[in-house]
Amino acid sequence: MSPSPYFTIPFLLIVAILQSTAAPRLIVAGVRPDLMFVFVTAWTMLAAFRARELQYVDEPPTLWRGINDGVVWAFTGGIFLDLLSGAPLGTSALALMLAAMAAGIFGVGIAAAAPILMIIIVPIGTFIYHLIFLTEVALAGRPAFWSYAVTKVILPSVVFNLALFPVAYLLLSPLSRRTERERLQW
């Protein structure tokens, strides 16, 4: 069971606002953390892992549980980000959804066998998120500096996101356990 929308929506709104207000104060080497991406990815992985722990591994819903939860978070959080951004509405939402989808598939397919491997999803997801975002921006007719983005934004962001991912994962773990318990009781 996914967390209640009464929790999810305000939580993701706060994360988006923190991305807009606090993240610019955390700039290191010209790069700030992708708070929303980190939380969405962490939740996607948690959802996939919890489903696997509860031995739904071979059932299709396991895969969908991870992907579905992550994508719903990605869509909601992405829309909030876009509302606070100069980017067209839907840009972050679509980029985050595809990154979450990759995280969900990876979470069930590979990382669930060896959880330490989930750390790989952060760089992969960061690249997917940024490259999709830039592609959309370029399609909208805005200049996109690909080499600059890769060397000066995406690669440093990978390091930042890797450092924050365990924090987000630990913060969301209790929520994941709680929602799973609710599911069992139901």
Add this chain to the structure above:
Amino acid sequence: MINRPRSRSWALFVLALTAVVALVLHELGQLQPVEELLAYVIGPIQRSVASLVGGAGDLFGSFRDARELRDENRRLQSEINRLTTDNVRLKELEAENAALRDLLKFVRSNPTYTTQPADVIGRDPSPYFGTLIINAGDNRGLKPGMPVITGGSALVGRVLQVSPRTAKVQLMGDMSSAVNALIQDSRATGLVRGQPDGSLVMDFIPQEEKVKLGDVVLTSGLGGDLPRALVIGTVTEVTKRDIDLFQSASLRPAVDLNRLEVVQVITNFEVLDAQTSK
């Protein structure tokens, strides 16, 4: 349960489609009422969080004395910025005045602008956009295209989008930003554009013009989308090659665009550029 994965895959498809449709509708300008409504809801929350984050920043800032010194330093720095930009503007006005007296034999009144002060309550969450969110919007008469300044006459950018209580401001350093400019001493014209890292470059300066390090760059007023004589920055590097038609110059902005806390929106300037009033 058998149908559940299929229904979930449909849900994913619908969400993805919604995002794409939102993108298209946004580009067509059809989503503005929805965005305004959502911004109306989010604005107060963002203001509260911004003040909390600001408060927490001060709390972690360290001891009382250090904070007082920092505040004093900030105030003095702000004062220096204001006086510097005022000085440059006065110099420009003096030159203009002299030129008009000498050449045209008439006195031209100084343009005076009405401004609305606003606090910066947020920045663009994406590293690829240079946008600010300010706590003034339709309620204070803001409209898209209005010039945004700080420290007296230092250009910050333009109002991009207005909601009932907030507005988005496109910074000069945004990659989509382009400002008609001139060099104060030589009067050479060019186009100041934002770079991916938020810095500024003045392009299309004619090859025969002499550009020196430290030259002050101002808005030229060409195009009618911005008032003239607003301070943009100073030249830090000149790139001139014989094979090029034009030379270019890197600029240091008159104000640190990453540390803006308060800005002013010029509300009585009539924007002539049709694009900005879109």
